[in-house]
Amino acid sequence: MKKLLLAMGFTAFSMAAYAATVDFTTADADGxxxxxxxxxxxxxxxxxxxxxxxxxxxxxGVLTVAEYEALASQ
Ligand SMILES: [Ca+2]
Ligand SMILES: [Ca+2]
Structure with a gap:
């Protein structure tokens, strides 16, 4: 049961992440x-x-948080 709930949570998270594109901290791969x-x-x-x-x-030549979010929200 716990596994099923985790799987459902992960699926919901994946769909939300896809809809909203990738957030800045994730896109900034080297941090x-x-x-x-x-x-x-x-x-x-x-x-x-x-x-x-x-x-x-x-x-x-690089995107700040504000520049990235303007691009991601297009
Ligand atoms: Ca970076
Ligand atoms: Ca810039």
Missing amino acids: NGAVTMEEAMAAMPDVSSDAVAAADSDGD
Whole structure:
């Protein structure tokens, strides 16, 4: 019974994560507080490099939390 509940919980979590894309801390694979283009595209395979570059509003080549969330919420 416990296993079944865990499985159901995991399924619900997976569906929610898919719907909301990947959160910043997950996308930031090396945990340095910035999401590079490579990290963004690994986290969101459907997103083009052009979209990531457009989301980098200050043009420093990496996405901050705010820049990433603007991209992820599109
Ligand atoms: Ca990073
Ligand atoms: Ca930036």
